[in-house]
Amino acid sequence: MTHSLRITDPDDPRIAAFRQIRERDLVGREGRFIAEGTVVLRLLLAAHRAGQGIRAEKLLLLENRLAGLESLLADLPEEIEVYTASQPVLDAVAGFHLHRGVLGLGRREAVPSFEDMLAELPARALILVGCGISNHDNVGAMFRNAAAFEADAVLLDETSCDPFYRKALRVSVGSVLAVPHLRQGESGQLLRRLDEEGFQILPLSPSGTVEIGDIQPAWRVALVVGTEGEGLPADILSRFQPVRIAQSSRLDSLNLGTASGIALHAIARGMGKV
Amino acid sequence: MTHSLRITDPDDPRIAAFRQIRERDLVGREGRFIAEGTVVLRLLLAAHRAGQGIRAEKLLLLENRLAGLESLLADLPEEIEVYTASQPVLDAVAGFHLHRGVLGLGRREAVPSFEDMLAELPARALILVGCGISNHDNVGAMFRNAAAFEADAVLLDETSCDPFYRKALRVSVGSVLAVPHLRQGESGQLLRRLDEEGFQILPLSPSGTVEIGDIQPAWRVALVVGTEGEGLPADILSRFQPVRIAQSSRLDSLNLGTASGIALHAIARGMGKV
Structure with missing residues (x-):
């Protein structure tokens, strides 16, 4: 049995970090983040055990x-504290009805440097780069797709939003905790650096002349996406040849x-990764 | 100038259909629906002018x-009533802050029959079929993609949710108003009927043996999707050979x-539609 402590007072200081979750989302958590639901929790525990930051x-x-x-909590590292509460207490802590109950x-510990991350990539690498992605659902979806298609890393420029934000994490189905990533730097500089690295x-754009399905992927590929709209x-x-996704001419974008x-x-598929 | 009437009382009976939008979403609107934002409104007006139901x-x-x-309202058919209101009145009508303001x-007038819809399809037809799609975001996304890739129709079985629901319509960016569709019938029967029609x-499934990119599309194709999970x-x-999207073996699904x-x-792409 997992050792757990029962909370009966929503104001118990031991679970203060979970209090009023939505309001706290807005001000940030200084390196801490909330994982919701069993799938995300499983990935959080896996990341903890992997010891990669x-x-x-x-x-x-x-x-x-x-x-x-x-089964999820079996052999839980003892430094992780487990608290339980009834539904009314849990709802009072969170500030809304928490039907998932998890x-x-x-x-986050030390964030790797850009150079460290490059050094960790395999020789045959696929990375997804996001520029100015301010929508948390879109950032979450990017990570979910990066995991699904075996991308080796996600790079976000400094104007993109934080993938550890609760909603982005949830939409990613926890992939933010599994796919190596960085959020830093100016997008043009990031791409120049990747260009130097071969x-x-x-860049994906409706203005691209080559269709994505006709691309012959190189040994290392950086797929670059910008904001919707x-x-x-x-x-x-203008610096890099954009590629397009063939689609109806009547619509602006996907x-x-x-x-x-x-x-x-x-x-x-072209790289043989899936 | 468009002829419009200014509303100053949130309880004005002429705009009663817009009152407490979110609560009304839950009980339904008996054939009526709410279009939000200029993009969806543009498609609503185009559908009105096309006179297709x-x-x-x-x-x-x-x-x-x-x-x-x-410009959007220029030459507005005179049977369409236009009301305006200040932000406080509009918010009081809608029941929440309506920053879009549109x-x-x-x-919906008469819904076509399944046979009428089949008869309207071009000889070279691509249709998207959804079975048991209960999530409004997913239904909206299916329509947005159907429009982007020139699908000729969307078919939803009777257990799928209503694409005219406000959120589905918004996520579809109004494509629900542009792509011919039906929501009726039991999924197995729908597919048997499509099978008879050539x-x-x-069916898309992680259990499929053929990858979607390796499919040689026939003259008429029905792509079939089920719920996430x-x-x-x-x-x-078991009746139809499923196809899969190549992806990481560590993840359940996209x-x-x-x-x-x-x-x-x-x-x-395979059919030459885009």
Whole structure:
């Protein structure tokens, strides 16, 4: 049996980090983040065990879910605290009805440098680069697709939003915790650096002349996506040959999650990754 | 100038259909639906003009947006009533802060029969079939992708949710108003009927043996998707050869919107539609 502590007071200081989750989302958590649901929690625990810079600190679980989670919690590292609560107490802590009843508090330790991340990539590497991705659903979808198509890393420029934000993490189905990634730097500089490292830079744009399915992937590929609507900055599109996804001429663009999925699928297939 | 009437009382009976939008979503609108935002409104007005069973009845607009919408509202059919209101009145009507400030009320007239819809399809037809799609975001995404990849129709079985639901319509970016579709019947029967009509039936499933990119599309193709998680019913997967999207073996499945986009892109390319 997992050792757990029962919480009866929503104001108990031991679970203060879970209090008023939505309001806390807005101000940020200084390196900490909330994992919701069993799938995301499983990936959080896997990341903790892997010891690659992500730690699980505390779990807060609906008491009647504990039995069903026993296999997930088996051999839980003892430094992870487990708290349980009734539904009313849990809802009072979170500030809304938490029907999933599974919360984890994680912490990011030291973030790798860009150079360290490059050094860790395999020789045959596929990375997904996001520029100015301000929508949490889209960032989450990018990570979910990156995991599905065996991308080796995700790079976000400094103007993109935080993938550890609760909604992005949830939409990614926890893939943010599994796919190596960085969020830093100016997009043009990031791409120049990848170009120097021998990456084939493929900016996705409706203005592209080559269809993604006709691309012969190089040994190392960086697929680059911008925001829905605005798209990628002109300097990127003029420096690197953009590629397009064939589509109806009557529509402006696809949803970014879908577009990144189509492009990753095509390139991952071409590289023999899936 | 568009002729419009200014509303100052949130309880004005002329705009009662827009009152408490979210609560009304839950009980349904008996053939009527709400279009939000300029893009969806544009498609509503186009559908109204096309006279194919969708009518625009009323618009309710934030008063200071009227000037910016002048081109959209030019030559507006006179049977469409246009109301304007200040932000506080509009918010009081809708029941939440309506920052878009653009609402339309539409009505579905007679729904075509399955046989009528089949008769309207071109000889070289691509249709997307959804079975048990209960998530409004996923239904909306299916329509957006169907439009992007020139699918000729969307068929939903009777257990799928209503694409005219406000959120599905919004996620589809109005494509529900542009792509011919039906929601009726039991999925097995629908597919048998399409089979009789010479459609190549392609159920998408992680259990498929052929990759979607390796499919040679027939003259008429029905791409079939099920719910995320559960997937398609066993009787469909045993009757028709399922196809898969190559992906990491460590993940269960893609987001349904993304999966439908990848499959539609591959088949539409193979058919020369895009």
